[in-house]
Amino acid sequence: MHNFEFVKPSSIADAVAALAAEGAQPLSGGQTLLPTMKQRLAAPEVLVSLTGIPEMQGVCTGDGGLHIGGATPHAVVAREAASHYPALAALAGGIGDPAVRNRGTIGGSVANNDPAACYPAAVLASGVTVVTSTRKIAADDYFQGMFTTALEEGEFITSVIFRIPQAAAYVKFNQPASRFALTAVFVAKFADGVRVAVTGASNNGVFRWEEAEDALTADFSAGAIAGLTASAEDMISDLHGSAAYRANLVKVLTGRAVTAAR
Amino acid sequence: MPKDTGIGASTKRREDVRFLTGRGVYTDDLSLFGQAHAVMVRSTVAHGRIVSIDTSAVESMPGVLAVFTGEDFKDVGGNPAGWLINSRDGTPMREPKRPVLAHGKVRHVGDAYAAVIAESYAQAKDAAQVLSDATEIEELPAIVDMKAAAADASNRVHDEIPDNICFDWGWIEDNRAAVDAAMKAAPHVVTLELTNNRLVPNAMEPRASIGEYFPGTGDYKLTTTSQNPHLTRLLICAFVMGIPENKLQVVAPDVGGGFGSKIYHYGEEALVLAAAKRLGRPVRWTAERTESFLSDAHGRDHVTKIELGCTKEGDILAIRTETYANVGAYLSNFSTATPTFLHGTLMAGPYKVPHVYVNVKTVFTNTAPVDAYRGAGRPEATYSIERVVDKMCRELGLDPFEVRRRNLLTPDQFPYTTPVGLVYDTGNYQATLDKAVDLADVAGFEARRAESAKRGKLRGMGLSTWIEACGIAPSHLVGVLGARVGLYDAATVRVNATGTISVMTGAHSHGQGHETVFPQIVAEKLGIPASSVEIVHGDTAKIPFGMGSYGSRSLAVAGSAMDRAIDKIIAKGKKIAAHMLEAAEGDITFADGKFSVAGTDKAKTFGEIAFSAYVPHNYPLETLEPGLEETAFYDPANFTYPAGAYICEVEVDEGTGKVDVVAFTCADDFGNVMNPMIVEGQVHGGVGQGIGQAVLESTSYDENGQLLTGSYMDYAMPRADDVPFYTVDHSCSTPCTHNPLGVKGCGEAGAIGSPPAVVNAVIDALQRGGHSHVTHIDMPVSPNRVWQAMNA
Amino acid sequence: MTKVTMTVNGKSVSAEAEGRTLLVNYLREGLGLTGTHVGCDTSQCGACVVHVDGKAVKSCTVFAMDVAGSEVRTIEGMANADGSLGVVQQAFQDHHGLQCGFCTPGMVMTTAALLANNPKPTEAEVRHELEGNICRCTGYHNIVKAVLAASGQDAGAMAAE
Structure with missing residues (x-):
């Protein structure tokens, strides 16, 4: 990989300052960024590590729900969110493998918005507030297609605030090689309705399956979506699954998530 | 003899201590004074004409020491194929030159056409990128699909080979008419078209090589990730670089797995030697995993149509196949033997089938070279046979267990000459089948199926009865068949003056545990502690000769050589003992580490004899040389024929198509077993790879010849949660009749016998689950494929 | 190049590193601890796993500078004090x-x-x-x-x- 200057600030303010430099890029857990840099697909001139900032670490309840620091590793979320939001903790505990979970962070994952990543499904289904170094962004405004988000140059996620649903589950079907989601569905039931977010399936990245949301808001049971068909249009078709196969998975996994929700 | 050391004991592995403490020394762990780093520049297109390479673009970059291109090697030799195959019409195969670095044309993505040597790896890598950008390649249409390549003469991988066919082989051509007649007369014919999927071997240690040159003596040294350093030396010296064999030392230190992919000589090995000479410094190269995917020899990649003629009762009358075998862009060293003599000769399986004919067309394509990978030809044969036999059972409504029993050779039929040219020396295939049925609790299957159904899963069971030929092989036979090397092996047993022993073996251990098992045999035979025996391997300067480890041959061939050398040691010891004990040589017996005069209590220990051989004060010097060191070369009389029966149970998720292998049972006949723990470990590993092939692993090139599965992000390696605990048994043993240890070999069995058992189980699950239209799914039986098949 | 210091297997150590120096390269080339291996480039194979502050991480996917000052444990530090296997x-x-x-x-x-x-x-x-x-x-x-x-x-x- 290309060489770069490495900076590790200890406060959000210092990180903001460091990221103002020409060619600077934030580094969180690096579990996606490092392999990308090895392939020379990314070549920052300055890399600003966000892992040494105490105010971006940890899980706590507060205004609006569950606050998770942007630099909190998946393993910490899996452990510390378990009593507050079990479906989210289970999702975090199923990302990658143990070593990846010890480094990879929620902020990094949400910022990257890989179309096969897990967290975007939880973020979209939970209707979170994404808190950045400069502002707050609603989940529905945040995701803008594969690897694309509302984040501006130099802006980074300092925390994510999750609304806690009455019941929820995340069901992931692994891509057999990478163990990313070939398709995965997060179902969250709130007092004001059900949200269904799908990752891994669409060419446009994570999306809400609104037809299913309507059906499940009316009747929160797997049977409620039996008559629906997820459209294969715009679904990813690759080595591991055709568009039709992914569309099938969307429906099958949504049903399973509803059954598993608690 | 303590139970934890001799033949048949599950002695713990001594090599484990260094591996478990991080003190193994693999090639990339070595750091040499003054070393420079090589990075290969590889083609990003599958097929193209090299127009220009602007080396001036990098020569002045920081740290760059040298740049090599194909031009630098155009006057040296090519990396040869080790086996000459003739086509059915008698013409010899087409053998294009395989240069050290591509020259004129690039022929697959990953084909190295240049190399940059620099002070640091990072500098070499930076320069390689710049050189890649400074290279102009005129892209030509990629030739990817085998059948299309063979049909279209307008586009050629090698300009001099018009139809992209290497050879069109018939086995046995003289039997063809009789087989055709038997097929025509058969009351029922089953036809199956199937693919044996291309695999990437993926030894966990990527290939690596370090070249050194010593100007004072003109000697070269190559440290490399090899399964057979002597063969590598032979190929580099005699064919590629013209270095005298006594001027090149090849060392293969700890090697992190091979599975076939490290048998072969690769261009990087010649490159680092040439670079070391030019620079006067050690030059090292280590593959990144992506390079391994692009440039290691791949395995399998057959497309086969198999027909089986039978009676309505399921007696197999004839088998006929037509196979297209992909050899990739160049002929790797064993690539022509693998789809022919390691495949066609096994097409009778363990059955008494009177008529068999095999046709194999090998085709050049713009893909990585394909060569032997764990099992090499025999998994392809076994898969074809066991899948078509399973299909026969379904078409005729017959029980697959009964059909096997009906057709398996019986113990009284050995030695048995097959219609495809082998002589099976011994076996008891009914015994392993019965054992597998028992261990797998076939009787309890229905209950397990009902339990799976309650959880919404379709359960199925699949069987495979397999045989292989390994311990390759008698040199005179393989010579007749086209081999360009002998396939004996060698060992030197050196008894030191103090009674410790060094065994120099031509076998190479890259996970097989030779350092533990070979001493078990020496200790048993000489009645000394195994801890007194040290195994020396992997260094051409220390070992007389050797053909290396592959084809499950280490014990059967190199072990036999060691056994012979020990016999010579004992024979010489008897002469020394006779002199010391003042007895006739014929009266000396050797047992439990003592040379005794029969019928008396007069004896000398092994240690006393060894000491006397090196301090020959009381010694028959007039008739016997001092010293106690013997070398034996062993050339086997026949292949060995391990066989067994495998039973697999799967669960299929109807909603997603996901296949879970939930139980796997192996009953194998490996002949005598030296270390059961290690033998079981070999079977586990083979089955793990077989399940990988059957369920997970797919090597996919797109129509432009780009490898779509070039990393672990897309090539699905089996992980711990993809496989169950396996049940393995090797108690049904019929010792090999022609080698002194009675061993057959166990390294490849698991990978040979398991894929058809898995696929048969998946078809069984689907058929029982009401998807009766599904009669075949190609490997890997991925969720997507299984779902598509169910919903077709 | 900058000197990067950390504690490896209980000993304070330092070696030169660039920004792009991965922890695994720091260990293997900087400290000669070659027990930690590199088997892939995509953070999948796990041959490079070490402990950083008690947690398993893939040392091929961490920059050495990012874990400066940490407690690192490698395979070379897993045996018992008397040298016997842990x-x-x-x-x-x-x-x-x-x-x-x-x-x-x-x-x-x-x-x-x-x-x-x-x-x-x-x-x-x-x-x-x-x-x-x-x-x-x-x-x-x-x-x-x-x-x-x-x-x-x-x-x-x-x-x-």
Whole structure:
């Protein structure tokens, strides 16, 4: 990989300052960024590590729900969110493998918005507030297609605030090689309705399956979506699954998530 | 003899201590004074004409020491194929030159056409990128699909080979008419078209090589990730670089797995030697995993149509196949033997089938070279046979267990000459089948199926009865068949003056545990502690000769050589003992580490004899040389024929198509077993790879010849949660009749016998689950494929 | 180049590193600790797993500078003080949980971290937790047995069930 200057600030303010430099890029857990840099697909001139900032670490309840620091590793979320939001903790505990979970962070994952990543499904289904170094962004405004988000140059996620649903589950079907989601569905039931977010399936990245949301808001049971068909249009078709196969998975996994929700 | 050391004991592995403490020394762990780093520049297109390479673009970059291109090697030799195959019409195969670095044309993505040597790896890598950008390649249409390549003469991988066919082989051509007649007369014919999927071997240690040159003596040294350093030396010296064999030392230190992919000589090995000479410094190269995917020899990649003629009762009358075998862009060293003599000769399986004919067309394509990978030809044969036999059972409504029993050779039929040219020396295939049925609790299957159904899963069971030929092989036979090397092996047993022993073996251990098992045999035979025996391997300067480890041959061939050398040691010891004990040589017996005069209590220990051989004060010097060191070369009389029966149970998720292998049972006949723990470990590993092939692993090139599965992000390696605990048994043993240890070999069995058992189980699950239209799914039986098949 | 200091296997060490120097290169080339291996470029194979501040991480996917000042433990630091094999290492030898040895350091480090968090894992938990460590030799059978045995459970009985 290309060489770069490495900076590790200890406060959000210092990180903001460091990221103002020409060619600077934030580094969180690096579990996606490092392999990308090895392939020379990314070549920052300055890399600003966000892992040494105490105010971006940890899980706590507060205004609006569950606050998770942007630099909190998946393993910490899996452990510390378990009593507050079990479906989210289970999702975090199923990302990658143990070593990846010890480094990879929620902020990094949400910022990257890989179309096969897990967290975007939880973020979209939970209707979170994404808190950045400069502002707050609603989940529905945040995701803008594969690897694309509302984040501006130099802006980074300092925390994510999750609304806690009455019941929820995340069901992931692994891509057999990478163990990313070939398709995965997060179902969250709130007092004001059900949200269904799908990752891994669409060419446009994570999306809400609104037809299913309507059906499940009316009747929160797997049977409620039996008559629906997820459209294969715009679904990813690759080595591991055709568009039709992914569309099938969307429906099958949504049903399973509803059954598993608690 | 303590139970934890001799033949048949599950002695713990001594090599484990260094591996478990991080003190193994693999090639990339070595750091040499003054070393420079090589990075290969590889083609990003599958097929193209090299127009220009602007080396001036990098020569002045920081740290760059040298740049090599194909031009630098155009006057040296090519990396040869080790086996000459003739086509059915008698013409010899087409053998294009395989240069050290591509020259004129690039022929697959990953084909190295240049190399940059620099002070640091990072500098070499930076320069390689710049050189890649400074290279102009005129892209030509990629030739990817085998059948299309063979049909279209307008586009050629090698300009001099018009139809992209290497050879069109018939086995046995003289039997063809009789087989055709038997097929025509058969009351029922089953036809199956199937693919044996291309695999990437993926030894966990990527290939690596370090070249050194010593100007004072003109000697070269190559440290490399090899399964057979002597063969590598032979190929580099005699064919590629013209270095005298006594001027090149090849060392293969700890090697992190091979599975076939490290048998072969690769261009990087010649490159680092040439670079070391030019620079006067050690030059090292280590593959990144992506390079391994692009440039290691791949395995399998057959497309086969198999027909089986039978009676309505399921007696197999004839088998006929037509196979297209992909050899990739160049002929790797064993690539022509693998789809022919390691495949066609096994097409009778363990059955008494009177008529068999095999046709194999090998085709050049713009893909990585394909060569032997764990099992090499025999998994392809076994898969074809066991899948078509399973299909026969379904078409005729017959029980697959009964059909096997009906057709398996019986113990009284050995030695048995097959219609495809082998002589099976011994076996008891009914015994392993019965054992597998028992261990797998076939009787309890229905209950397990009902339990799976309650959880919404379709359960199925699949069987495979397999045989292989390994311990390759008698040199005179393989010579007749086209081999360009002998396939004996060698060992030197050196008894030191103090009674410790060094065994120099031509076998190479890259996970097989030779350092533990070979001493078990020496200790048993000489009645000394195994801890007194040290195994020396992997260094051409220390070992007389050797053909290396592959084809499950280490014990059967190199072990036999060691056994012979020990016999010579004992024979010489008897002469020394006779002199010391003042007895006739014929009266000396050797047992439990003592040379005794029969019928008396007069004896000398092994240690006393060894000491006397090196301090020959009381010694028959007039008739016997001092010293106690013997070398034996062993050339086997026949292949060995391990066989067994495998039973697999799967669960299929109807909603997603996901296949879970939930139980796997192996009953194998490996002949005598030296270390059961290690033998079981070999079977586990083979089955793990077989399940990988059957369920997970797919090597996919797109129509432009780009490898779509070039990393672990897309090539699905089996992980711990993809496989169950396996049940393995090797108690049904019929010792090999022609080698002194009675061993057959166990390294490849698991990978040979398991894929058809898995696929048969998946078809069984689907058929029982009401998807009766599904009669075949190609490997890997991925969720997507299984779902598509169910919903077709 | 900058001098990067950390504690490795209980000793304070320092070596030169660039920004792009990965922890695994720092260990192998900077400190000569070659027991930690590199088996892939995509953070999948796990041959490079070490512990950073007690947690398993893939040292090929961490910059050395990012863990400056940390406590790092590698395979070279896993034996007992008297040099004998540690519990996990011994279980791997006893149960033939390694063949070529290349993935072994990562397997041992992952296992040690797993057992620290979950002292009596089930077979399914072991298989799940080993998801990020690829072995091509063993078919995992004896690795899973070794992990169960290292946890003090009757691995033989669990494997036979």
